[in-house]
Amino acid sequence: EAGVTQFPSHSVIEKGQTVTLRCDPISGHDNLYWYRRVMGKEIKFLLHFVKESKQDESGMPNNRFLAERTGGTYSTLKVQPAELEDSGVYFCASSQDIRGEQFFGPGTRLTVL
């Protein structure tokens, strides 16, 4: 079992461009979470899927961010257009139960120039 995987590991883009991050959760995990860590700050919740349904997207910064989980398997997080303040590490996590241990991916480091 590879665990939660994320692609790419790093992405450097210019302001105004579009970037799509991908997360593959552990097989069988219905719960999928996206988080972001901006340098020196807390790991901030972005949103939570149960299967293909968004249950809580209260942490999404604005409408430049779009998350999808078609078919309830992998998820994508698209940022369009990217701004400088979007730079950070984006983590994905999955869990079997909503109250259970979350298993994290290695993160995608996004740099917007």
Next chain:
Amino acid sequence: AQRVTQPEKLLSVFKGAPVELKCNYSYSGSPELFWYVQYSRQRLQLLLRHISRESIKGFTADLNKGETSFHLKKPFAQEEDSAMYYCALYTGGFKTIFGAGTRLFVKA
């Protein structure tokens, strides 16, 4: 407001010394608290949760509802404990709130 506060960004102790990483939370309901750890070049992973009352790698944490705290303690720090530690609060909905993290550095 729901919030997790870790007041120390960096904690440096000598090997064999006791260590306490502080965590305070703000939540009006019944909290579920966790400690996650990220070792160098590894993923964030669960260390322990208050409901299981376990001791993992010699670490313990007790939920103090009166003081709204969930401090992480270890009586004798080891060099391999050096890592980034995050306190997290599950609020009963679909969201987990993390603190800003404390970097623990254990000196030889």
